[in-house]
Amino acid sequence: MSRGEEVQRVAVRTAIEIATAGLGLAGPVGALVAASIKPALELVAVREGRGMQNIADVVTGVREATGLSPEEFGQWAGSSDGRLMLATSAFQAANNTMHEGKVKALAAVLAEGINDDAKLDLSLLIVAALTDLEAAHIRVLDAMVNTNSDAHIAYPDVEGNRWPSSILEGRFPGLRSGIAPIMATLERQGLATRGAPVENFRGNQATTWLATHFGWECLRYLTSTSG
Known part of the structure; x- marks a missing residue:
């Protein structure tokens, strides 16, 4: 010591x-x-x-x-x-x-x-x-920026790298009940934007989310300094 x-x-x-x-x-x-x-x-x-x-x-x-x-x-x-x-x-x-x-x-x-x-x-x-970001927010933002949501499998009309809320909940089952406040924080800080709802094959609607350019910029600082 x-x-x-x-x-x-x-x-x-x-x-x-x-x-x-x-x-x-x-x-x-x-x-x-x-x-x-x-x-x-x-x-x-x-x-x-x-x-x-x-x-x-x-x-x-x-x-x-x-x-x-x-x-x-x-x-x-x-x-x-x-x-x-x-x-x-x-x-x-x-x-x-x-x-x-x-x-x-x-x-x-x-x-x-x-x-x-x-x-x-x-x-x-x-x-x-x-x-405003802690580990859970960073994990979700990183997924939105750096991984494929494969949302088109369940939501045929989804475009681009948009993430329906249900897909985010499925990607992060331990955060299922926390996805809404996480996305509210990302939206409030301009890191993610809300898109038009989409329907799945059963006719159920879900809000879609897309990481913004500012979200990419902030994540760049977090990932380029890791390790």
Whole structure:
């Protein structure tokens, strides 16, 4: 264990002790309640530590891509409202995710924004979209972009690489009840668009979905930084 990791662990233990003491619990009952809360606080501390590590990984990725020192990066971020918004939005998104590929993608988007001010506005849109995406959304978007839906087998009138909702549910049975909110998120962020309903051979209708160009662009960051 490195010196930095040991300091962080001591700080976490200290924070937990302070938090439980701050509850004002005294005596045997207080000790029992505090003991039952400590594991939960430890989990929160672990999660917070992961978030801080994600932010550090974003900064590292940006420095490797741009060659900026920490001081130069700070000066860049503080030099305009747009740059500050991009940097802090990327940090907040990294802090709130457990998806390693998303952290790397955020670093790549931020680095491109640093290298080209003309991409600043688009970078902000991409970071906003990535903020809403977690593993389930990314899996569905990746399927829509990179695999054949074979929807024409059940829906003879479907055109292009459109995905009827029922086909998505069949592709991801573990997400069957979650496909609707997943697609709502992808649609809200402009990553997928809703098409006209289609009928299957039994006459049942299903909404169709198509990944947008912006969806392809966002997925490019997620897949090009994986592995």
